C-alpha cells in the first residue's frame with residue numbers, strides 16, 4: 001500500500017468522470033487542497049483531504065508532497081514517434097511559402113520519411129525511440145500511443161510493429177505504450193492504387209500481427225490522395241472482424257465524412273477533424289468515439305484550427321494529443337500543446353485537463369483511469385506547482401516530475 005500525503009492540490013476530475021467527459025463546465029473541475037491519496041499497484045483506495053485520512057493509514061510509512069500537484073495521468077494518445085531522419089528542410093520550405101500537400105507530391109512528406117526509416121536497422125530505430133519516449137515522460141506523460149506507418153512495406157511495417165511491441169515491454173509497467181498499426185499511412189509508389197496496397201499489404205499484415213498478438217489498435221489516413229472512404233470502411237470492418245479497436249485520421253484537409261464513418265462504426269477516436277461538418281459532429285456526440293484534436297499540427301503548418309467549441313457545445317467527448325511526427329508536428333511536449341490550445345480553442349479548465357487525461361485515456365481504450373477516484377487505476381502525473389493553474393500558465397516551462405523515479 002502506498003500513502004502519498006499533503007499535496008498542495010490534487011486534481012481528481014471526479015465530476016468530469018461522472019459526466020462521461022462531456023458538457024464540462026468550469027465548476028466541474030474537482031480539486032482538493034492539502035490532499036492525500038492511498039493506493040496499491042492496481043487500485044486507488046482512498047482520496048481526500050489530509051485531515052480526513054482514516055486512522056488505519058496513519059501508522060503506515062508515507063511520502064509527503066507539499067508544493068506539488070497530483071493529476072490524473074497525462075496521456076499522449078496520438079504520436080508517430082517511430083521514424084528515421086528529419087524533415088527540417090520541408091519546415092523551412094513551408095516557411096518560405098510551400099504547402100504541406102505540395103511538398104508531399106514532390107518526393108517529400110510521408111514517403112520521404114519512409115525512405116529514411118527504411119535505411120535504419122531495427123536496433124537503431126529502437127534506441128532513437130527510447131530517447132524520444134524518455135523526453136515525453138520527462139514532460140509528465142505516462143501513457144503513449146505510438147503508430148507504425150513509415151515502413152510502408154509488408155516487411156518493414158512488420159518490423160516497426162515489433163519495435164513498438166519491444167518498446168512496450170521495455171517501459172512497462174510505469175509507462176504504458178499503445179501499439180497502433182498504421183501501415184495505411186500513405187500509398188507507396190510501386191502499388192497501383194490504395195486498394196492494391198490495402199489488399200497486398202495492409203490487411204494481410206494486420207491478420208499476421210493480430211495472430212501474433214502484437215498490436216492494440218489500427219489506424220488509417222482517410223484523406224484525398226491517401227486512403228478513400230471505401231478503404232477506411234474496409235479497414236474498420238476488418239478490424240471489427242478481428243476484434244481490434246480502430247480509429248482514423250479524419251477530415252484533416254477536407255471533409256471526407258471521416259468523423260461520421262468513424263463514429264458510426266464505433267471507432268475509439270477520430271483524429272484531426274479540421275474540416276468536419278455538422279453531420280460528423282452530431283454522429284460523434286451520439287457515440288462513444290472521442291474527438292482527438294491535434295492543435296500542434298495546425299499551429300506548425302500555419303493552417304486553421306479545428307473548431308473545438310462546435311464539438312464541445314454539441315456534447316462531443318474531446319481529447320488533445322501532440323501528433324508528434326517529423327513532418328506536420330515536430331513536438332514532444334503535450335503540456336505545451338495544452339497551454340497553447342486552451343486559449344486558442346477556447347477551452348475551460350475542466351475541458352482542458354480532461355482532454356489530456358480522462359478523455360485521452362478513453363481515446364486509446366483505457367477506461368479504467370483518467371480520474372483520481374476510488375476504484376480506478378492509480379495512473380498519475382506529478383508537477384512541482386501549487387495548483388493546476390500554475391502548470392499551463394507558465395507555458396513552455398516543464399514543471400513535471402518524473403513519477404516513475406519516485
Ligand code: NIG
Nearest residue numbers: 110221249323325326327328
Ligand atoms: O497526423 N496525417 C497523417 N500523418 C501525420 C503526418 C505525418 C507526416 O507528415 O509525416 C499527421 O499529421
Ligand code: FE
Nearest residue numbers: 078080249323
Ligand atoms: Fe497523425
